[in-house]
Structure formats: structure tokens, C-alpha cells
Amino acid sequence: MASTSTAYKRSYGDRAKAQSNPAARALLETMERKKTNLCVSVDTVKPADFLAIIDAVGPYICLIKTHIDILEDFEWSIIERLEELAKKHDFLIFEDRKFADIGNTVAMQYAAGVYKIASWAHITNAHPVPGPSIVKGLSSIGFPLQRGLLLLAEMSTAGALTKGTYTEEAVQMARVHNDFVIGFIAQRRMNGIGAAPGEAQDEDFIILTPGVGLEAKGDAMGQQYRTPREVVLESGCDVIIVGRGVYGKDLSDIDGIRARAERYRGEGWSAYLERIAS
Amino acid sequence: MASTSTAYKRSYGDRAKAQSNPAARALLETMERKKTNLCVSVDTVKPADFLAIIDAVGPYICLIKTHIDILEDFEWSIIERLEELAKKHDFLIFEDRKFADIGNTVAMQYAAGVYKIASWAHITNAHPVPGPSIVKGLSSIGFPLQRGLLLLAEMSTAGALTKGTYTEEAVQMARVHNDFVIGFIAQRRMNGIGAAPGEAQDEDFIILTPGVGLEAKGDAMGQQYRTPREVVLESGCDVIIVGRGVYGKDLSDIDGIRARAERYRGEGWSAYLERIAS
Numbered sequence: 143m144a145s146t147s148t149a150y151k152r153s154y155g156d157r158a159k160a161q162s163n164p165a166a167r168a169l170l171e172t173m174e175r176k177k178t179n180l181c182v183s184v185d186t187v188k189p190a191d192f193l194a195i196i197d198a199v200g201p202y203i204c205l206i207k208t209h210i211d212i213l214e215d216f217e218w219s220i221i222e223r224l225e226e227l228a229k230k231h232d233f234l235i236f237e238d239r240k241f242a243d244i245g246n247t248v249a250m251q252y253a254a255g256v257y258k259i260a261s262w263a264h265i266t267n268a269h270p271v272p273g274p275s276i277v278k279g280l281s282s283i284g285f286p287l288q289r290g291l292l293l294l295a296e297m298s299t300a301g302a303l304t305k306g307t308y309t310e311e312a313v314q315m316a317r318v319h320n321d322f323v324i325g326f327i328a329q330r331r332m333n334g335i336g337a338a339p340g341e342a343q344d345e346d347f348i349i350l351t352p353g354v355g356l357e358a359k360g361d362a363m364g365q366q367y368r369t370p371r372e373v374v375l376e377s378g379c380d381v382i383i384v385g386r387g388v389y390g391k392d393l394s395d396i397d398g399i400r401a402r403a404e405r406y407r408g409e410g411w412s413a414y415l416e417r418i419a420s
Numbered sequence: 421m422a423s424t425s426t427a428y429k430r431s432y433g434d435r436a437k438a439q440s441n442p443a444a445r446a447l448l449e450t451m452e453r454k455k456t457n458l459c460v461s462v463d464t465v466k467p468a469d470f471l472a473i474i475d476a477v478g479p480y481i482c483l484i485k486t487h488i489d490i491l492e493d494f495e496w497s498i499i500e501r502l503e504e505l506a507k508k509h510d511f512l513i514f515e516d517r518k519f520a521d522i523g524n525t526v527a528m529q530y531a532a533g534v535y536k537i538a539s540w541a542h543i544t545n546a547h548p549v550p551g552p553s554i555v556k557g558l559s560s561i562g563f564p565l566q567r568g569l570l571l572l573a574e575m576s577t578a579g580a581l582t583k584g585t586y587t588e589e590a591v592q593m594a595r596v597h598n599d600f601v602i603g604f605i606a607q608r609r610m611n612g613i614g615a616a617p618g619e620a621q622d623e624d625f626i627i628l629t630p631g632v633g634l635e636a637k638g639d640a641m642g643q644q645y646r647t648p649r650e651v652v653l654e655s656g657c658d659v660i661i662v663g664r665g666v667y668g669k670d671l672s673d674i675d676g677i678r679a680r681a682e683r684y685r686g687e688g689w690s691a692y693l694e695r696i697a698s
Contacts, residue, residue, distance in 0.1 A: 185525060187532055209521075211489070211535070212528040242520040242547050243487075244577050247463060250490040254465055256534050257489070269520050271549060271572075273579030294549075299522050301551030301593075303586050311581055 149346040150331060150378045153418055154179070157346055165264045165290030166324035166348060169234055173204045173381070176232060179374065179414055180407045181205035181350060183238070183385035187214050191393045193223055198396045199388060199403040200231025205265070205350075207236045207383055210257050221262050236350075237263035240294065244272050245279025253283045260284050267292040267327055270312040277315060281322040290324035295332055298353030298366055310336030317342060324348055329368075331378040351379040355387040356409065370406065374413035375420075382410045427624040428609060428656045431696055432457070435624055443542045443568030444602035444626060447512055451482045451659075454510060457652065457692055458685045459483035459628065461516070461663035465492050469671045471501055476674045477666060477681040478509025483543070483628075485514045485661055488535050499540050514628075515541035518572065522550050523557025531561045538562050545570040545605055548590040555593060559600040568602035573610055576631030576644055588614030595620060602626055607646075609656040629657040633665040634687065648684065652691035653698075660688045 149157055155174030161167040173179055182199045184206065186192050192213060196206055206228070213220065228235055237259050241248045248268065252260045259266060260283045268276050270293050280291055295312040296304045304312075309328075313335040316323040325348030326332050332349065334342050355367035367387075373379045388402045427435055433452030439445040451457055460477045462484065464470050470491060474484055484506070491498065506513055515537050519526045526546065530538045537544060538561045546554050548571050558569055573590040574582045582590075587606075591613040594601040603626030604610050610627065612620050633645035645665075651657045666680045 185528065187528060209525060209529065211533040212525070213534075214532060216534045238521075240520040242518040243516075244575075247487060247490070250463065250465060251487065254492060255489040256491075256494045269547060269549060271547060271581045272575050273577045273581065275577050275579070297522075297550050299551045299553050301553070301589075303549045303551065303589055306585075308581050308586065311579075315579075 148344065149333060151418055151420070154380070154414075160346060161324070162321060163290050163324045164288040165234070168264065169204060169290075169324075169348065172232060172234060176204060177411055178202055178204050178407045179381050179410045180403065181207050181236065181381050181383045182388050182403060183207040183352070183383050184389065185209055185212065185385055186389070186393060187212055189213055189215060189220050193220070193227070194396060195389050195393065195399055196224065196227050197231075198400045200227055200233060202400075202403040202407040203231075203233050205234050205236050205381060207238050208263075209238055210259070216256065225262060234264040235262060236265040236267075239266050239268075241266065241268035241276060241280060242271060243276070245275035247279070248276055249279040249283050252280055260287055260289060263289070265290045265292060265324070267294060269294050270315050274315050274318065277319045277323060281319060285322045289322075291322050292325050292327050292350060293323055295326040296328040296330075298329060298351075300366060313337075316347060317345065320345070325350060325380075327352065328379070329353075329377060348381065349379040350381040350383055351377070352383040352385075354382040354384050354406075356406070357387070370409040371413045374410055375417050378417070382406065426622065427611060429696055429698070432658070432692075438624060439602070440599060441568050441602045442566040443512070446542065447482060447568075447602075447626065450510060450512060454482060455689055456480055456482050456685045457659050457688045458681065459485050459514065459659050459661045460666050460681060461485040461630070461661050462667065463487055463490065463663055464667070464671060465490055467491055467493060467498050471498070471505070472674060473667050473671065473677055474502065474505050475509075476678045478505055478511060480678075480681040480685040481509075481511050483512050483514050483659060485516050486541075487516055488537070494534065503540060512542040513540060514543040514545075517544050519544065519546035519554060519558060520549060521554070523553035525557070526554055527557040527561050530558055538565055538567060541567070543568045543570060543602070545572060547572050548593050552593050552596065555597045555601060559597060563600045567600075569600050570603050570605050570628060571601055573604040574606040574608075576607060576629075578644060591615075594625060595623065598623070603628060603658075605630065606657070607631075607655060626659065627657040628659040628661055629655070630661040630663075632660040632662050632684075634684070635665070648687040649691045652688055653695050656695070660684065
């Protein structure tokens with residue numbers, strides 16, 4: 143339970159005001175304005191499916207999560223179209239790149255190459271495993287562009303090594319660079335983790351949580367699922383990330399995709415309202 | 421010290437014979453045939469520099485390490501040219517992708533997208549942090565193509581979180597999937613790490629070690645350096661990975677690049693000869 147966390151009980155809109163990072167502020171403001179804590183993850187390989195799904199779920203989300211490097215026949219017009227949809231439907235873009243190299247390398251991967259991630263993704267993420275240099279390297283590119291970074295403090299897969307001091311050191315790393323690190327990919331609130339008693343009481347990291355589903359309990363590749371209520375109310379996370387639970391197996395069933403996005407948005411938001419009223 | 425490891429004292433050629441994975445066998449055979457344990461890492465953004473450096477260092481290396489996603493103006497002809505150079509100079513290709521996502525996602529990232537890494541990289545690598553699903557996901561694509569995977573058991577950067585049980589669990593994960601996991605990115609031999617007494621005595625994982633330099637002691641982004649002798653003889657690693665130490669600051673100085681590659685090859689091979697004679 144996260145009831146000792148001040149952020150746990152405050153509204154997204156209220157928390158937005160205290161954020162110094164522009165991407166963090168924009169995300170929380172969008173959540174408040176659109177009444178949604180749903181992020182849809184679109185893991186499809188055909189650009190036409192990718193864009194059609196995003197257009198369908200756009201009204202119900204605060205954030206879209208992409209793996210730009212799985213798209214077939216990538217061309218820059220896909221990015222332009224994605225940015226148009228973000229503007230049309232009022233959501234932010236999170237490239238789930240999971241950077242995991244040394245500072246010098248991630249700076250190049252973030253800024254350059256075919257995808258130029260820093261130029262269009264408001265938010266990206268990184269594993270803390272290489273140590274603080276990864277945050278410095280990414281910040282050297284992203285901070286001047288008003289981007290935000292999430293650190294992967296925990297993973298939802300079976301047998302993940304993100305435990306014990308690993309998670310504590312991830313949070314400590316974020317605390318040192320809290321102008322650029324806006325939150326965590328995690329399974330619970332991270333406030334005060336790895337901090338000395340009394341330290342870090344007012345910190346407010348945004349928690350985004352994958353592995354959210356209403357029905358499925360897991361897949362053959364080790365993914366495990368929890369419900370929006372478990373994630374937002376019981377564990378105190380802020381943004382629920384839903385992939386296949388929204389877009390399903392029939393990518394041409396746009397009405398079904400839209401209906402499932404609306405349903406997840408409702409479940410996530412109810413859990414949040416119950417949380418701040420508790 | 422790694423003197424208890426049987427692999428430590430055996431020749432690369434002898435070890436090649438016992439490898440079931442085709443990429444592992446080809447790498448060790450190439451090392452023996454060309455008398456080199458040098459892998460050059462080419463972290464340049466311009467394709468012309470990238471290819472010119474590889475052509476220059478080709479005669480001295482067993483393996484080229486790439487970050488394909490930092491190249492500007494990527495087009496498929498760069499891959500074709502890289503494959504021609506690998507054939508011309510008799511080396512293998514290692515895409516240092518540092519996969520770090522769940523099984524379902526890494527399978528798509530490895531097979532698809534612009535880069536189609538599995539189609540050309542004999543070897544790639546992954547962080548064990550998501551748990552065993554990452555190995556299963558990559559193996560589902562790479563094993564049928566006779567590819568090999570390295571797990572990042574340790575990193576050479578300051579403050580890296582690859583320590584204690586993290587490294588032990590990485591090695592245990594490799595042991596379970598040793599048809600596809602051929603070795604580690606690490607700072608020392610990994611034989612028997614995390615194993616019960618008497619278990620895993622004959623295992624032979626190939627150890628590739630970054631952060632090797634003859635002069636520089638580190639950079640501003642947290643990279644730390646050791647010499648080829650420290651790495652190969654004292655720590656028992658098999659392949660030295662050298663980047664800026666070979667290609668330097670003046671990318672047009674091809675003669676200098678060639679000379680430094682030859683020097684590192686000599687230093688690495690001397691340390692290896694001293695090791696197997698010890």
C-alpha cells in the first residue's frame with residue numbers, strides 16, 4: 143500500500159503544478175483534462191494498422207506507447223502522421239526504447255539514426271543497469287528539448303532481475319537527476335525507496351505500469367497481468383499501460399478496439415477517483 | 421583469477437570443436453585461423469566512415485561490433501557492403517543492440533523493422549534483466565538462423581547495477597539456454613558462477629570484454645578502461661572489444677587506424693599465448 147505517499151492522494155492536475163519538467167507537467171495536465179490514465183501500447187508491425195489503432199484509441203488516452211523499431215517499411219511520414227494524431231486527439235508520445243547502453247552510445251541512439259527519437263517522443267525510457275552515465279547521456283540530448291525520461295525500476299515479467307537493491311539504486315539515480323527523470327516503469331509507487339528516513343518526502347515521480355489486463359493472466363513469453371484497480375488503487379500507480387488488451391487479435395476491428403479503450407479508460411479512471419477520495 | 425576454468429587454458433581452436441552453436445564455433449575458429457582476439461567497435465554516425473574503418477581494421481579482427489541504429493541516412497546497401505567486407509576479411513558481425521524488453525517485443529525488434537538484425541548479425545546481445553523470456557523470444561528468431569546470443573552479465577561503467585545475484589542469475593539463465601546463449605559481455609570468466617558445487621564444470625562460455633584501452637583511463641560518460649593483458653591474461657576473457665582506442669579522433673587517418681588495430685591485435689594475442697602457456 144502506498145497510503146503514506148502524498149502523491150497517492152493528490153489529483154493529477156494538482157500534481158502537474160509542482161512538476162518542473164515540461165513533459166511531466168504536460169502528461170499530468172493531459173490526464174486531468176481528458177480524465178484518463180490510460181496509455182495504449184501499439185505493438186503492430188504494419189504502419190497502416192499502427193496509425194489506424196492510434197486514431198481509434200486517441201480520444202481515450204493520455205499517452206501512446208510505441209516501439210518504432212518494429213514497424214515494417216518505416217518512413218518519416220509515419221512520424222509526421224503520428225504527430226498529427228497526437229495533436230488531433232491531445233495525447234503525448236512515449237517511445238518505449240528501453241535504452242540500456244553507456245552514456246556516449248545512448249546519446250547517439252536517442253538523437254540520431256533513422257528514428258531520431260528525441261525529435262518526436264515526449265517521453266522515453268531507460269534501464270538503470272549501466273549506472274548514472276545512461277541518464278547523463280540521454281539528458282544531454284533530451285533535456286534541452288524539454289523531454290522526460292522514465293527509468294525501469296521494476297519489470298512485470300516472470301524472473302525479472304529488477305529487485306532488492308537494483309530497484310533502490312534506480313530510484314536513487316532518478317533522485318539525483320530529477321530534472322530529467324520524471325518517473326518510473328514500475329509495479330508500485332516508488333516514493334522514498336532507497337532514501338534515508340525523512341529524505342525525499344515530497345518527491346513526486348510518475349509511475350507507469352505495464353502488464354495491465356482485464357481478462358488474460360499472461361502469455362507464453364513470460365508477461366504477467368494485473369487489473370487497473372489492482373494497479374492504480376492498491377499499488378498506487380499513475381498510468382496503466384495496455385497493449386493487446388485493447389487492440390486484440392483482429393486489428394481491423396476498429397469498433398472493438400475503440401470500445402475496449404473506452405472500457406480500460408473507465409476502469410482506470412474509476413480506480414483513480416476511488417484512490418483520491420480514499 | 422580464472423585458473424580453475426578449463427577453458428582458460430585451452431586454445432580457441434580446441435574450444436571451437438566442442439561448441440554446438442554455429443556462431444560460437446565460427447567465432448572461435450576465426451580467432452584461431454586469423455590469430456586475433458580483437459573485436460573493433462565502430463561507433464561512428466557517417467556510413468562512409470563506418471565502412472572505411474571496417475575495411476581498414478578487417479584483416480586484424482575476428483569480429484566487428486556495430487550500433488547500426490546510430491548511422492545517419494541508413495539504407496540497406498550499407499548492410500550489403502558490411503557483409504561483403506565480412507567475407508573479404510573473414511570476420512563475423514556482432515550487433516551490440518542490448519535487447520532489454522520482454523520476449524514478445526524483442527522477437528519483433530530482432531527480426532523486423534528497418535534493420536532486420538537477425539538477418540545479418542551472426543551475434544547480438546541482451547540484458548538478462550527482463551528474465552528468461554528475453555532469451556526465449558530472441559531464440560525463437562535467431563536459433564533457426566544459426567545465430568548466437570551474448571548476455572550482459574557485467575558492465576564496465578561506473579555505478580553499473582550488474583553485481584551480486586544479478587550476475588549469478590544471468591549465468592544461470594545462460595546455462596538453461598546454452599544452445600543459443602554462447603557467452604557473456606563481462607569483465608572476467610563466468611564458469612561456474614551461480615552453479616552448485618560440481619555443476620557446470622565443463623561449460624565453455626565465450627567472454628567478450630569492452631572497456632579495453634592501452635592509454636586512456638576513462639571518459640566523461642562513465643566508461644572505464646583496462647589493458648588487453650589485464651583483460652585476457654589476468655581476468656581470463658576471450659575477446660577484447662576496442663572502440664575509440666582503434667579508430668581515434670581523426671576518422672580520415674586510415675593508416676593510423678590500421679596501425680592501432682594491428683597493435684591491439686598483437687597485445688591481445690600475446691596475452692592469450694601467455695595464458696595458454698601458463
